[in-house]
Amino acid sequence: MQEAGPGVFRLHWRWETPGQVLLEEWYRGTSDPGKPAYVMTIRLGPKPGTFNLKSTSMIGKEWQGTLQDDGSVSYVGTGMLKFAYIVRIDEQGNFEQARPNRPAYIHAVPISSAPPAAVATTSPPSAPPPAASMSTPVATTAPTAPVPSEKPAPVVAKQQPSPPAPPIKAPRHLSDADLQRLHESVQKSRARSIVQARQVELQRQEAARQAQLQQQAWAAAEAQRQAEEAEADAEFEAERARKAAAWQQTTQANEQALADSMQRLRNTTAQVQAQQAEAQARQRAQAATLAQAERQRQVELIRQANQRQEDEAARLAAQRQQYERQRADAQAAESARLQQQRSAGNGAGAGHASTDTDANRCVSGADVRENDTTKGNTAAYVSNGCGTPVDVKVCLMTESGWKCGVTWGLASQGSWSFSAFRATGAVFVDAKTAGSSRPLAAPN
Amino acid sequence: MRNGWKGMRWATLAAFGAWVSLPTVAAQGAQSPEGAQQFLATMTKKVLTQVSFVDASGRTNYVTGKYTGQVKTIKGGIFGTKETVAPLPEQAVEKQVADVRASVLEAIDAYGRPTACATRITEVVAPTYDETRSDNDTDNHSFSFKFTYTDQQWKYEPLTKFMSPAQVIDWSNVKISRSPEGSISVTSKGQSFAWLHLKYVAGDPDLADRIEYAMKFLAMSCDASASTGF
Numbered sequence: 001m002q003e004a005g006p007g008v009f010r011l012h013w014r015w016e017t018p019g020q021v022l023l024e025e026w027y028r029g030t031s032d033p034g035k036p037a038y039v040m041t042i043r044l045g046p047k048p049g050t051f052n053l054k055s056t057s058m059i060g061k062e063w064q065g066t067l068q069d070d071g072s073v074s075y076v077g078t079g080m081l082k083f084a085y086i087v088r089i090d091e092q093g094n095f096e097q098a099r100p101n102r103p104a105y106i107h108a109v110p111i112s113s114a115p116p117a118a119v120a121t122t123s124p125p126s127a128p129p130p131a132a133s134m135s136t137p138v139a140t141t142a143p144t145a146p147v148p149s150e151k152p153a154p155v156v157a158k159q160q161p162s163p164p165a166p167p168i169k170a171p172r173h174l175s176d177a178d179l180q181r182l183h184e185s186v187q188k189s190r191a192r193s194i195v196q197a198r199q200v201e202l203q204r205q206e207a208a209r210q211a212q213l214q215q216q217a218w219a220a221a222e223a224q225r226q227a228e229e230a231e232a233d234a235e236f237e238a239e240r241a242r243k244a245a246a247w248q249q250t251t252q253a254n255e256q257a258l259a260d261s262m263q264r265l266r267n268t269t270a271q272v273q274a275q276q277a278e279a280q281a282r283q284r285a286q287a288a289t290l291a292q293a294e295r296q297r298q299v300e301l302i303r304q305a306n307q308r309q310e311d312e313a314a315r316l317a318a319q320r321q322q323y324e325r326q327r328a329d330a331q332a333a334e335s336a337r338l339q340q341q342r343s344a345g346n347g348a349g350a351g352h353a354s355t356d357t358d359a360n361r362c363v364s365g366a367d368v369r370e371n372d373t374t375k376g377n378t379a380a381y382v383s384n385g386c387g388t389p390v391d392v393k394v395c396l397m398t399e400s401g402w403k404c405g406v407t408w409g410l411a412s413q414g415s416w417s418f419s420a421f422r423a424t425g426a427v428f429v430d431a432k433t434a435g436s437s438r439p440l441a442a443p444n
Numbered sequence: 445m446r447n448g449w450k451g452m453r454w455a456t457l458a459a460f461g462a463w464v465s466l467p468t469v470a471a472q473g474a475q476s477p478e479g480a481q482q483f484l485a486t487m488t489k490k491v492l493t494q495v496s497f498v499d500a501s502g503r504t505n506y507v508t509g510k511y512t513g514q515v516k517t518i519k520g521g522i523f524g525t526k527e528t529v530a531p532l533p534e535q536a537v538e539k540q541v542a543d544v545r546a547s548v549l550e551a552i553d554a555y556g557r558p559t560a561c562a563t564r565i566t567e568v569v570a571p572t573y574d575e576t577r578s579d580n581d582t583d584n585h586s587f588s589f590k591f592t593y594t595d596q597q598w599k600y601e602p603l604t605k606f607m608s609p610a611q612v613i614d615w616s617n618v619k620i621s622r623s624p625e626g627s628i629s630v631t632s633k634g635q636s637f638a639w640l641h642l643k644y645v646a647g648d649p650d651l652a653d654r655i656e657y658a659m660k661f662l663a664m665s666c667d668a669s670a671s672t673g674f
Binding site for chain 2: 018021165169170181192194
């Protein structure tokens with residue numbers, strides 16, 4: 001046991017709630033004497049003989065205390081740190097605090113004057129609660145039920161400690177005048193309350209009226225807005241319908257115009273096609289006429305050539321006859337001479353020579369034109385303007401080379417054609433008198 | 445319980461003709477501060493009596509508390525299930541309890557002594573203001589699922605905060621007012637609170653008159669300066 005040193009700590013107990021909550025205040029002697037350095041709040045535990053101690057030191061740590069048979073109180077801390085200790089009042093009335101199985105290290109001498117105080121020698125007391133035998137009412141107070149703290153159960157108030165209490169205030173007796181003033185005050189208060197309530201009601205009614213007016217204004221505005229919107233919608237719809245009708249009308253007109261245009265186009269096309277057909281027919285007729293005229297001209301030329309040839313032939317024949325006569329005369333003379341010679345001893349033989357007439361002169365040039373019935377086919381027409389049959393060979397140049405055809409014994413004034421596909425335009429013609437031994441020439 | 449109002453004896457009826465014209469006052473006998481205390485205590489059982497403890501910061505019925513919670517997750521699939529529990533971070537919370545009602549009033553001063561010039565708010569009640577919330581969430585897929593259960597609690601200080609130390613109305617220094625709605629309030633300095641407001645929502649104007657009269661009776665009886673005549 002250590003002796004208490006003066007001026008270190010002073011203990012002071014006081015009731016926060018008489019019989020229920022006791023405050024144990026530890027004052028540091030050298031510091032502010034009016035302000036406790038630590039305060040332990042001690043409450044009754046849930047069972048008789050138990051306590052709950054909560055210290056402002058050690059971050060509000062709590063201990064559970066149990067009253068022992070010898071009058072001491074054993075405290076065990078809640079949580080992980082137990083910090084168990086025992087407090088008691090020794091035989092001399094000193095406050096004593098000790099750890100289990102260790103010597104006591106605090107003792108205090110109670111001071112008779114209120115409030116009770118004790119002096120501690122140690123630094124911050126961990127938790128020195130009052131012993132059960134102390135003069136404080138903690139131990140002597142009959143155990144009562146703990147203060148209910150659960151909500152919403154009623155909560156009982158705890159009384160502040162009585163000392164130092166001022167004198168109790170006693171009410172004075174009111175005179176009749178006081179009562180009269182009270183009565184008038186209540187009446188005025190009631191009247192004022194009624195006036196205020198009336199004013200509040202008037203304000204409420206005014207607010208309601210304003211709200212109603214506002215509501216009506218809003219409703220009118222809404223109705224007007226809806227009417228304007230409906231009118232705008234109607235106008236828009238009418239405009240839309242008008243535009244739709246105009247559009248429909250325009251569409252129909254455009255479609256009609258398009259149909260008319262298409263019809264005109266078709267008519268024009270047909271007319272053009274007819275004109276083209278007519279032109280082609282006319283061209284073909286003209287071509288045929290020209291071709292016929294050309295053929296007739298060529299035939300005439302051939303005939304004239306033949307005539308000239310016949311005339312020449314006749315002249316030549318006359319010459320030949322003359323010559324033959326002369327030759328016959330000469331032959332006769334010769335024969336006579338030869339006869340004379342043969343007669344004189346040796347006779348002599350006679351020679352023979354023949355010449356083909358040039359048939360190319362009386363065969364017309366090739367008339368080349370597209371085949372009317374077969375697309376891509378080209379035909380070359382020739383006519384025999386000779387007075388005798390001729391053999392004719394016609395060759396057409398094609399994309400793949402010369403294509404040739406031959407007719408034998410083409411009668412006088414007869415025509416013949418040779419055709420080939422994909423002809424390029426070049427033509428070769430050769431003719432000879434039928435029966436002539438001359439071979440027909442080739443273009444190459 | 446003795447109703448002091450009804451038990452009063454009205455001795456000077458003639459001197460207070462206007463006073464006795466009140467039907468609620470006509471049947472009175474002797475009026476005393478004790479009777480007024482008894483009447484006000486009785487009224488807490490009959491009309492709504494709300495109390496407000498206003499601290500120095502102007503907060504009414506202010507309590508602090510702690511938010512706690514946990515999230516339990518169950519994940520499952522073709523390979524089995526797994527359950528995990530994770531606590532939510534604790535947070536300090538606070539609120540002002542809207543409805544605290546006085547249920548027991550006693551004529552006791554701040555030092556526990558009986559007196560007609562003080563009214564101790566001995567007992568208060570309030571609807572439960574701790575809060576709890578539970579949420580479930582399910583996330584299912586073709587081959588897995590996840591269930592999430594979230595439990596949250598907001599636990600506040602008990603009403604003992606307002607009872608320790610006991611709050612007492614000192615009728616020698618009070619302010620009494622009456623609202624247009626008919627409720628009567630008395631305001632007094634508290635012990636550990638800056639102000640106390642005790643409000644009776646009477647509803648009936650006659651009853652409001654009686655409550656107001658009782659309050660003013662106590663205030664006048666306990667006002668030491670009132671007897672000076674100034």
